[in-house]
Amino acid sequence: MLNMQNVSEPTIFNQKTRELLSQLAKDASFTTKKYAAGELELGNSIKLYGLAQCTWDLSTIKCLQCLDDAIGQLPSCCDGKEGGRVVGGSCNIRYEIYPFVSA
Template identity: 65%
Template sequence: MSSSSTSSSALLLLSFSLLLQIAIGASPLFHICSTSETFTAASTYASNLNKLIGSLTFRAPFTGFGAASVGFKHDRANGIALCRGDANATTCKTCVAEAGGEIRQRCAQQKQAIIWYDNCLLKYSNTDFFRKIDEQNKFYMWNLRNVSHPASFNRKVKDLLVELAEKAHVERRMYAAGDSQLGGSKKLYGLVQCTRDLSSIDCKKCLDGAIDELPSCCNGKEGGRVVGGSCNIRYEIYPFVSSA
């Protein structure tokens, strides 16, 4: 899948969208369409892709993750759908269904594409990407507000996310969320998650890499995310994970 060489203007827009997503919630966070290979609406790949998206929409809500392949050789469509660890089955199904329809419109002729929502991601390709860390498809989001003491805050963010990564990579769902004290009554909240086609070792590697990238995007910011095709991390100074 093609590399996400996101421009600085796009990253600035994403920082604003971090705030907007709190209110909107249903719009895509970001998407990437590969330009390397295309297909036509009447092709075998188009038919296989439609079947694949239908399969992922059906499978993902049961456990929060689905992986499937439809077709053979160059017409084979491979895909995954991952729902956020705190999303219930209804939210998961709605998100994956919407993602499937939206990505087909935005990447109408591309054989490889990925789309992220707040509650799910959907990715497909004509190549076998299962069990491999996606190093190419990635973007950042951050809160526009800065903290008063960035150095100490950054250390607490890293400590929390490292702790969550240690839990997630050995957990069946490869997901962990939690919080830590910032001082007084204030708390820091975090979430980490991997796609479940990865091994435990690769999940940890992916999360560690994402945590190491935080200074590049989110140094001293009140909230931030590193979002990829195989794993994602997020922290905020407000609770954002459902307790239900």
């Protein structure tokens, strides 16, 4: 699923998105909650918000693999878009330029 709006600088935005989601994937896979959310400052008062989540039955390694695979699918579904998500049976990731999760 994706946000239909395009970003103005897709190469940089995609890099920052991958950076945030990769960190959240590590954070989620190494916690007992199997969940992590966070944000990254992009400049000009714009923030990127992200989420990574696994089902509780996955080991740390399997969770990280699942999330990494989901992140790897972003170029084919959400390249240069302001938001997107990849939902699988055991994990999911999401990013947007607006807050979508409350702490």
